[in-house]
Structures are given as structure tokens and as C-alpha cells.
Amino acid sequence: xxxxxxxxxxxxxxxxxxxxxxxxISIAGRLxxxxxxxxxILAITxxxxxxxxxxxxxxxxxxxxYIALAGLSVLSALSLLRLRPLAWNFAMxxxxxxxxxxxxxxxxxxxxxxxxxxxxxxVMVLELxxxxxxxxxxxxxxxxQEERKT
Amino acid sequence: xxxxxxALLRRFEPVLRFTHGERFFPMDVARYVENSSLWVHRPDTGxxxxxAEGELSLDRLAEPRFEPFDSVQYIKFIEPLNITxxxxxxxxxTLSKKAREQAFHAGxxxxxxxxxxxxxxxxxxxxxxFARGRVPGDTAAAAAVTYLRIQKKEEHYNxxxxxxxxxxxxxxxxxxxxxxxxxxxxxxxxxxxxxxxxMVCIYLYGGTKGDWQPEWLAYASHDFEGDDLxxxxxxxxxxxxxDHPIIYAGAGSHASYFQAGEYLSELEIPLLSPLVSFFKRFxxxxxxxxxxxxxxxxxxxxxxxxxxxxxxxxxxxxxxGPGQEKxxxxxxxxxxxxKWARAYRGLWGLWxxxxxxGENAPAGPMYExxxxxxxxxxxxxxxxxxxxxxxxxxxxxxxxxxxxxxxQRQHALKISIAEKSRELRDLSLELEALLEQPHxxxxxxxRHKKIAALSAELDAMRAELAADGALREALELYAERVENGYxxxxxxxxxxxxxxxSAVSLRLGRIAEAWAAAxxxxxxxxxxxxxxxxxxxxxxxxxxxxxxVAIVEATFRRRLGLLIGRATNVIAxxxxxxxxxxxxxxxxxxxxxxxxxxxxxxNLRELWS
Numbered sequence: 001x002x003x004x005x006x007x008x009x010x011x012x013x014x015x016x017x018x019x020x021x022x023x024x025i026s027i028a029g030r031l032x033x034x035x036x037x038x039x040x041i042l043a044i045t046x047x048x049x050x051x052x053x054x055x056x057x058x059x060x061x062x063x064x065x066y067i068a069l070a071g072l073s074v075l076s077a078l079s080l081l082r083l084r085p086l087a088w089n090f091a092m093x094x095x096x097x098x099x100x101x102x103x104x105x106x107x108x109x110x111x112x113x114x115x116x117x118x119x120x121x122x123v124m125v126l127e128l129x130x131x132x133x134x135x136x137x138x139x140x141x142x143x144x145q146e147e148r149k150t
Numbered sequence: 151x152x153x154x155x156x157a158l159l160r161r162f163e164p165v166l167r168f169t170h171g172e173r174f175f176p177m178d179v180a181r182y183v184e185n186s187s188l189w190v191h192r193p194d195t196g197x198x199x200x201x202a203e204g205e206l207s208l209d210r211l212a213e214p215r216f217e218p219f220d221s222v223q224y225i226k227f228i229e230p231l232n233i234t235x236x237x238x239x240x241x242x243x244t245l246s247k248k249a250r251e252q253a254f255h256a257g258x259x260x261x262x263x264x265x266x267x268x269x270x271x272x273x274x275x276x277x278x279x280f281a282r283g284r285v286p287g288d289t290a291a292a293a294a295v296t297y298l299r300i301q302k303k304e305e306h307y308n309x310x311x312x313x314x315x316x317x318x319x320x321x322x323x324x325x326x327x328x329x330x331x332x333x334x335x336x337x338x339x340x341x342x343x344x345x346x347x348x349m350v351c352i353y354l355y356g357g358t359k360g361d362w363q364p365e366w367l368a369y370a371s372h373d374f375e376g377d378d379l380x381x382x383x384x385x386x387x388x389x390x391x392x393d394h395p396i397i398y399a400g401a402g403s404h405a406s407y408f409q410a411g412e413y414l415s416e417l418e419i420p421l422l423s424p425l426v427s428f429f430k431r432f433x434x435x436x437x438x439x440x441x442x443x444x445x446x447x448x449x450x451x452x453x454x455x456x457x458x459x460x461x462x463x464x465x466x467x468x469x470x471g472p473g474q475e476k477x478x479x480x481x482x483x484x485x486x487x488x489k490w491a492r493a494y495r496g497l498w499g500l501w502x503x504x505x506x507x508g509e510n511a512p513a514g515p516m517y518e519x520x521x522x523x524x525x526x527x528x529x530x531x532x533x534x535x536x537x538x539x540x541x542x543x544x545x546x547x548x549x550x551x552x553x554x555x556x557x558q559r560q561h562a563l564k565i566s567i568a569e570k571s572r573e574l575r576d577l578s579l580e581l582e583a584l585l586e587q588p589h590x591x592x593x594x595x596x597r598h599k600k601i602a603a604l605s606a607e608l609d610a611m612r613a614e615l616a617a618d619g620a621l622r623e624a625l626e627l628y629a630e631r632v633e634n635g636y637x638x639x640x641x642x643x644x645x646x647x648x649x650x651x652s653a654v655s656l657r658l659g660r661i662a663e664a665w666a667a668a669x670x671x672x673x674x675x676x677x678x679x680x681x682x683x684x685x686x687x688x689x690x691x692x693x694x695x696x697x698x699v700a701i702v703e704a705t706f707r708r709r710l711g712l713l714i715g716r717a718t719n720v721i722a723x724x725x726x727x728x729x730x731x732x733x734x735x736x737x738x739x740x741x742x743x744x745x746x747x748x749x750x751x752x753n754l755r756e757l758w759s
Contacts, residue, residue, distance in 0.1 A: 089711045096718035099725045106728055115732070118725040125722035138711070 021081060024133040029081040031124060032091060036073035038120065039098075042066045042113055069098055088128065088137035095124050159311035159322055159481055162352050162364060165394050165471030166326070167410070169401035169464045171254025173294045173336070174346075176326035176470070178308040178482070179490070179498075180208050181300050182227065182345070191501060192221040212493040223496025224511060227329060227344045228292045236288045239295060254337060254401060256462070273670045289500075290342060293330035307470045307477070310515065312484035314530055318541040320354040320362055321530040325484060325515045326404070327498075333402035333461075340403075340459050341508035344499025347515055348404050350397060351530055355541035365542060367395055368534035369406030370526065373415060374648065377535035381408055382640035394472055398463035410465035411650020460651070484515060495521045535643070542637075549629040556622045563615050570608050577601050662706040673699060 021029075043066035048059040076094050079087035099121040102114040128134065166176070188201040188211065201210055206225075215223065231239060243249045312323040328346040333339030349370045354362040367388065368379040381388050387408045389396040398407040407413060470476045484491060491514055499511025513519050516527050526533040540548055577597055584594040628636075641647075673695065680691040704713035730737065 089714050092718045093714050096714065096721050099718070099721045103721065103725060103728065115729065118729055122722050122726055122729075125718060129719070 021083065022132055022136065024127065024130050025080060025083070025136060028091070028124070028127050028133055029077045031127060032073050032077035032080060032094075035098075035120060035124065036070045036077065038117070039066045039070035039073060042117070043070065045113065046111075065101065069094070069101075083136065085138055088134060091128055092125070095121050095128065099125075155311070155313035155483065155485065156481065158313060158320075158354070158362060159324070159483075162322055162354075162393055162395070163309070163311075163471065163478055163481070164324060164350055164352075165391050165396045165469060165474055166399055167396060167465035167469045168399050168467040169254065169462045170467040171252060171336070172399070172401050172467050173290075173332065174297055174328045174330050174404075175468065175476075176307055176309055177297075177300070177329055178306055178479075179310075179327050181306075182327065182329050183208055183211055183225065183490075185296060185300060186225045186227045188223070188496075189226055189501075190215070190217055190221055190223045190496075192218055194218070208488075208490040212489040214493065222501050223494075224501040225345065225496070225498055226500055228289050228296060228500075230288045231292045231295075236291060239291050254462075256338065256460075289344070290330060290332040290335045293332070293344065297329050305476075306479045308479050309481050310484045311481040312487075312515075314485060316529075316531045317537065318355065318544055319531055319536060322352040322354065323484070323526075323530060324350045324352075324481075326350075328404050330499075331402060331404060333400070335402075337402040337462055338459070339461065343502070343509055343511045345497070345511040346404050347498065347512050348399075348406060349515070349526055350395075350406055351526070351534060352395070353531075353534070353536060356543050363542075364393070366534065366536060366539075368536075369397060369408065371405050371407065371648065374646070376533075377643045378646050380534040380536065380643065384637075385640040391471070391473060396465075396471075398465045400461035400463045401467075403461050405461055405463070407461075407463040407648070407650075409650060410463060413461040413463060413648060414651045415459050415461055463650075487516060490514075491516050539643075546629055546632045549625050549632060553622055553625040553629065556618050556625070560615060560618050560622070563611060563618070567608065567611050567615065570604060570611065574601065574604050574608060577604065665702065665706065669699065669703075 043063045046059055046066065047063035072090075072094050076087065076091045080091055099118060102117045102121065105111060105114045106118075168175070183206050185203060186206055187199055187203045188206050189197055189199050191197045200215075200223075211225075217223070243253075308327075310325040310327070312321075312325065314321045314323070326348045328348070329344070331341065331343050331346040334342040351368045352364055353366040353368070355365050356363045364383045366380050366382055368381070371379060389409070398410045399405070400407065400413070468475060471478060482488075494514060495517050497511040497513055497519065501511065502509040504510050510519065513521070516523055518524055529537070531537045577600060581594065581597045581601060584590050584597060587594070676695050677692065680688060680695070684691055700713060700717075701710070704710045
């Protein structure tokens with residue numbers, strides 16, 4: 001994971017000043033942080049009470065998944081705020097996973113919390129698609145890796 | 151005239167450069183016809199042979215024939231090889247060192263260059279050949295054997311020349327006849343057919359002084375027409391050896407290109423055009439919705455609903471022309487059109503009964519397959535969009551003449567304006583006199599209307615005078631620039647140009663190509679396996695399979711980031727639809743409440759301020 005977020009080369013102070021964090025990036029970073037908090041709350045809400053019985057495995061798995069999403073959201077927020085080349089792709093992947101999970105739950109038991117999860121996810125996708133934000137990051141993972149090599 | 155025409159044709163005769171592996175070259179039609187049979191297919195009685203191989207000649211081809219409606223006359227060059235002959239031919243090709251050296255190597259396959267949707271369509275297109283009429287697979291081999299036999303007897307490379315003066319231009323047409331088009335069987339292209347006519351046209355000017363100079367040239371090419379076919383003689387894209395332009399002929403297809411390279415052409419299926427336009431509209435809508443700058447950021451993607459084909463025009467094979475490996479034999483003249491060209495409206499090769507025409511042979515240089523005269527024949531200037539273009543030696547004179555005509559029109563206009571102005575002032579005076587005279591109300595109204603109409607007319611005339619003034623100045627300036635040798639950019643007329651495809655950079659090249667070739671078949675096998683062994687998970691299985699395929703594809707094509715972005719957008723859109731479905735009335739009420747609160751707030755704020 002560390003390799004994934006490694007900076008391609010250390011930019012000079014002047015170029016760092018040039019690449020100051022714009023307002024949409026800063027907002028998206030904070031929203032991702034807030035989303036991490038939301039995922040943690042969802043993990044606590046869905047976690048089964050001890051002792052764990054075989055029929056509560058699904059709930060345990062779900063809580064674990066939300067904890068993983070929360071962790072990834074924190075990472076994504078940090079990488080976005082630090083302008084890492086892969087941050088945009090990673091943030092979009094996170095939103096896609098979260099929304100897909102919510103849609104799968106919608107097709108099954110439909111718990112109430114999937115709706116705020118969907119709304120938040122859609123807002124995040126729209127935010128991440130903002131041209132000013134999207135154009136600050138290279139879209140291609142491979143290209144950015146090549147950039148790193150050169 | 152014919153000796154002058156011949157001299158002009160020879161002065162500018164093109165150099166044809168072929169791709170390594172090409173088997174058929176421009177030849178003399180008389181020899182082709184001598185080695186062919188003539189057939190007619192009548193709707194009621196079927197096919198009948200009119201002349202057997204060895205009996206046919208150009209004179210016999212030109213004989214008048216009276217056939218019922220919907221009958222098709224065609225030449226048959228080749229009887230397909232039997233299995234022994236084909237095996238012998240293949241063995242010779244495998245064992246012969248020369249044949250191995252001359253074999254074509256495709257390089258990065260066409261399927262690896264395009265997306266999954268296109269590959270699926272390609273598979274369907276290939277399967278459709280079983281249902282459509284097509285030229286049998288071993289015909290190309292038989293044609294190659296016959297062509298080699300003819301060439302062995304007397305090696306020759308011929309073209310047919312036509313010289314035609316039209317609107318101040320002199321068009322030199324070079325027609326090339328190939329005995330066979332083996333684009334499909336030899337180079338994984340669209341079609342195979344017997345007989346292939348290709349044409350190149352060079353446009354000269356300067357006839358008034360008797361010294362013809364080349365200005366434009368146009369090559370017949372797939373999917374292009376009018377202005378886009380044409381390049382100016384001084385365009386950097388046009389390569390030349392002295393006064394001889396170089397043409398790169400597509401391998402098997404023999405289409406003409408200005409530059410060496412591999413050209414990706416796409417065949418659009420009419421049945422799928424509604425889908426194409428739907429996806430175009432959806433993409434446009436999405437881009438507008440998110441205000442995306444994607445179009446600038448990302449490289450253009452290949453069209454999903456089109457079948458990709460590569461036309462290899464590498465120019466690394468045989469070169470025919472002045473000072474080249476092979477020289478042209480003395481050309482045959484098509485002006486005046488010989489009897490065989492005028493009288494024979496049938497096909498110059500096998501009629502394969504293909505409903506979409508690709509596998510049927512073409513008609514002669516004068517005609518389309520349906521018997522109509524080709525535009526390139528009756529209007530060579532308009533065919534290349536040159537009918538709106540003035541020959542350079544006449545431009546200056548024409549500009550000055552036009553300027554003079556406008557000057558005269560301005561003079562006439564000025565006189566009319568002066569007369570109308572006088573009339574307007576008189577009417578205005580009368581109107582003032584009619585004021586405050588109740589019994590003359592009707593006359594006042596009539597005068598008033600007349601003044602309004604005259605005033606509008608005068609305004610239009612003055613506007614025209616002003617526009618003419620600007621036009622005259624522009625023409626004067628243009629004439630001055632032309633006199634100093636000014637010319638428009640040689641590419642100003644081009645709307646859509648064909649460029650060789652850039653080198654394909656695929657991750658893990660060979661594996662990616664193998665994947666491209668095998669993926670469609672593999673996907674069908676997995677689908678069958680799911681149906682047979684895991685029918686309960688059909689939807690999930692198909693979704694997982696497609697997802698996996700998309701990820702592998704995107705990785706090979708360096709588009710994983712793009713895939714993640716697009717897939718997330720689609721999932722977000724779906725989630726939006728779910729929310730809309732689940733909370734439709736709540737959303738409507740919410741929107742009305744917010745709108746009501748906003749209006750109230752705005753009104754109250756105005757009141758308090």
C-alpha cells in the first residue's frame with residue numbers, strides 16, 4: 001500500500017508552492033474524512049454483540065467491511081490532500097465499492113442506512129468529477145507509474 | 151492530342167509502393183480477359199456461360215447483349231483449386247524460400263488495437279460470411295497461381311490513362327486494374343473479390359500558356375469523398391520522386407494512401423447506428439452534467455459499435471514507377487473511351503451474390519455496380535471537390551474581374567440610393583403638409599406607409615453598398631496578395647484526414663494480442679459453463695465474468711484509471727435511480743418545500759430592505 005502512494009519524486013519548494021491545494025480538493029479531502037467517520041458509525045451499528053454465533057457471521061463480515069472502508073477513506077483523504085498522483089483513482093474506487101455494496105444490500109435486506117450511504121456516495125462522485133479537481137490528478141494509474149519511472 | 155496526352159500522363163505517372171507480401175499488381179485487362187470466362191446470371195434461369203476461358207477477348211466483351219431486368223453479367227477469372235491443387239500450392243509456399251521471404255507479417259493484430267465491443271462485432275461479422283455469399287477461400291491461391299503464370303509469360307505492369315479538360319483544369323486519371331483483391335484472406339481485411347479497379351487523379355493548370363503545371367492530386371480511398379480526397383502538390387504529405395507522386399497501396403485492398411503506414415478503418419453496421427447515436431448522446435449528456443473536461447484529458451477511444459480493419463500500406467514491398475524496381479509499360483489510353491470500357495457494364499470478376507456487395511467484383515472504370523456512370527468518370531473535378539476551386543493562373547484575373555463587377559454594381563446602387571433618398575425627402579415633406587388636416591387622414595396614412603417601406607428599402611440598399619465596399623476592399627487586398635505569390639494553406643480544405651495508426655503500445659504485447667484473439671471465444675465458453683454447471687448464479691456469474699474481462703482489457707490498454715472512473719460514475723447513476731424510485735414523492739415534496747421557503751425568503755428580504 002505504501003508503494004501505491006509513494007510520491008514520484010520529491011518536488012522542489014517552488015513547485016510545491018505552485019501546486020497548492022485548491023478549494024475543491026480541500027473540500028473533497030474533508031468530506032472523505034467525514035465519510036470515514038460515517039463508515040465507523042456503520043461498523044458499530046452493524047457489529048453483532050458477543051458472543052459471535054454462526055448466524056451472525058454475515059453481520060460481523062459487514063462490520064469488518066465498513067471498518068476497512070473507513071480505513072481506506074482516511075488513506076484516500078490523506079493522499080488527496082497531499083496531491084498524490086493516484087489519489088483521484090483511489091477515491092473513485094472507494095466510492096464505487098461503497099455504492100456497489102449499498103446496492104447489493106438494497107437487493108437483499110434493505111437496511112435503512114444504505115440510503116444515506118448512497119446519497120453521500122453520489123455527492124462524493126459529483127465532487128470528485130469536478131473538472132478543477134479531476135484535472136489536478138492524472139487519470140491513468142499506469143501513466144502515472146511511468147511518470148514516476150522517468 | 152493523344153501523343154500530348156500520353157506525354158503528359160508519362161510526365162506525372164505515379165510511383166506505386168506496395169506492402170511486402172502483396173501478390174497482385176496492376177495489369178493489362180486484355181490478358182486478364184483472355185484468361186477468364188464470361189457469364190450472365192438471369193433471375194429465372196440462373197447462371198449461363200457465354201464465353202469459356204480462352205474464347206473471351208476485349209472485342210467479345212464489348213458485344214451488345216440484351217438481357218432481362220435484374221440479370222447480372224460477370225467475368226469469372228478463376229475456377230477454385232481442387233483439394234490436391236490447393237495442398238500442392240500450400241506445400242510449395244511452405245517449402246519455397248522465396249515464398250517464405252515474401253510472406254506478409256501482420257505485426258500488432260487489428261483485434262489488439264480495438265475494444266471488446268468491436269471484437270464481438272467482428273466475430274459476428276466473420277460468422278455472417280457463412281450466410282452471405284462470398285468468394286471461396288482458395289480462390290485467392292488460384293488467382294495467385296494464374297497471375298504468376300501470366301506474368302511468367304511476359305512480365306508487365308500497366309495502367310490506363312485518361313486526360314480530360316474541365317473548367318480550366320486538366321485532369322490526368324490513372325486507372326489501375328488488379329486481377330484480385332485478397333484483403334480478407336491475405337491481410338485479415340473486409341473482403342475478397344476478383345478484379346479491382348483503383349484510380350488516382352492529378353489536376354493540372356496553365357493550359358492557356360500551354361505549360362501545364364500540377365496543382366492537386368486525389369486518390370480514391372475508403373470512407374472519404376470530395377475535398378478530403380485531395381491534396382495540394384506542395385503539401386508536405388505528398389511524397390514525390392521528381393514529378394512523380396508516390397502512392398502507398400493498401401495490401402490486398404489496393405486503396406491509395408499519401409503516406410506509408412497502417413490505417414485503421416472502421417466498418418459501421420447500419421443496424422447498430424441507433425445504438426451508436428444513443429451512446430453518443432449519453433456521453434454528451436454526462437459530460438455536460440458533470441462539466442467534465444474529459445475530452446481534452448483523455449485520448450479518443452475507438453468506436454465500440456464498428457468493426458475494425460487494418461489496411462497495411464507500408465510501402466516496404468515492390469515499387470513500380472519511373473526509376474523504381476519495376477517500370478511501367480506504355481500506358482493504354484482511356485480517352486476516347488475504348489469500346490470495352492463503354493459497352494461492358496457488367497462486373498469485372500465473380501458475382502458472389504453478397505447482399506452487402508463487399509465480395510462482389512466491381513464494374514469497369516466507367517460504371518458503378520448498378521450500371522450508373524461513376525462520378526469520377528463524368529465529373530472528375532467535382533468528384534474531388536475541385537469544382538469550387540479556381541485554377542491558380544486564373545485567380546488573379548478572376549479576382550480583378552469580380553472587383554470590377556462589384557464596382558459597377560456599387561455605382562448603380564449609389565444612383566438608385568440618390569433617387570430613393572430624393573423621393574423619401576419629397577414624401578416626408580408631403581407628410582408634414584398633411585398633418586392637422588382631418589379630412590386628409592386617409593392620404594396621410596397612405597403616405598406614412600409608403601415612407602416606412604421606402605425607408606426600409608433605402609436602409610437595405612445602403613447596407614448592401616457598405617457590404618460591397620468591404621467585399622471590394624477584401625478582393626483588392628486578395629488580388630494584391632495573389633500577385634505577390636500568396637496561396638492558402640495547402641490543408642485549408644481538408645475536413646477529415648486519414649492518418650496512419652500510431653504504434654500500438656500494449657502492456658505485455660504478445661500476451662495482450664493472444665488475449666485479444668482468444669477472449670471472445672473464451673467468454674462464450676465460460677458462458678456455456680455457467681449455464682451448464684451454475685445456472686443459479688447466472689446473472690452474478692456473467693457480471694463477474696464481464697467485470698474481470700473489463701479489468702484485464704483495461705490493464706492491457708493502460709486504461710484502468712479510466713475504467714474505475716467510468717464504472718463508478720455508472721454505479722453512482724444507478725444508485726441515483728434507486729433513490730429516485732424509492733423516495734420519489736418525498737423528493738418532490740422536499741423540492742417544493744425548499745422552493746417555497748426560498749421564494750418566501752427572497753420576498754421577505756425585499757420587503758425588509
